[in-house]
Amino acid sequence: VERTFLMVKPDGVQRGLIGEIVSRFEKKGFKLLNAKLIQVSEELAKSHYAELSDKPFFGELTGFITSSPVFGMVWEGEGVIATARAMMGATNPASAAPGTIRNDYAISVGMNIIHGSDSPENAEREIGLWFGGETLS
Ligand code: ATP
Ligand code: MG
Numbered sequence: 001v002e003r004t005f006l007m008v009k010p011d012g013v014q015r016g017l018i019g020e021i022v023s024r025f026e027k028k029g030f031k032l033l034n035a036k037l038i039q040v041s042e043e044l045a046k047s048h049y050a051e052l053s054d055k056p057f058f059g060e061l062t063g064f065i066t067s068s069p070v071f072g073m074v075w076e077g078e079g080v081i082a083t084a085r086a087m088m089g090a091t092n093p094a095s096a097a098p099g100t101i102r103n104d105y106a107i108s109v110g111m112n113i114i115h116g117s118d119s120p121e122n123a124e125r126e127i128g129l130w131f132g133g134e135t136l137s
Contacts, residue, residue: 003033004081004117005126008071010064011111013037018071021101021114024087030077034131040066047129057110064110072130081123084116 006025008018026032040048045062052058075084089100093112096103106112117123 001076002078002080002120002123003074003076003127004084004123005115005130006073006075006084006117007115007130008073009111009113009115010068010070012105012113013069013071015105017105017113022073024101025075025084028077028083028087030075030080030084033074033076034134035071035073036131037069037071038130039069042066044129048126060110074127074131081117081120085118088114088116 006021008021012018012021022032022035038044042062045065046053049058049061049065052061055061077083087101089096089102091102091112092109093102093106094109096106098104101114102112117126
């Protein structure tokens, strides 16, 4: 069965949206395998977003993700990687479809509430990075 790494970003945690976001994935039918609040280190932030290290907004991105705690989660279920991305909506909330998490709760691309792995390879890499591969079943 497929697994993915999802993370409520600092803006979502500060705005009290952890419960709402967990609830959406639970109601959809996915299974929560692990979760924790984490104060992200500079090293973890850079490693997590390594693919974006050449982007002009990389410093802003790692600065934001390390600014206050995030809520990292591992979810399991058929097609969970693509379905979670669809439920999140487009990267830029201004382009995200109505009913998606980013459309419902965000207005700026930098503070867009949630992260979700974008491929099976990145899902396994991120689960290993954030949870050391340690999840429940
Ligand atoms: P995420 O990886 O967080 O799930 P994503 O896969 O939709 O988002 P990526 O291209 O991986 O988008 O970018 C990672 C994050 O970097 C985005 O979620 C967003 O917060 C930030 N970001 C992307 N593009 C920009 C931009 N042009 N300016 C500022 N921040 C950006
Ligand atoms: Mg991404």
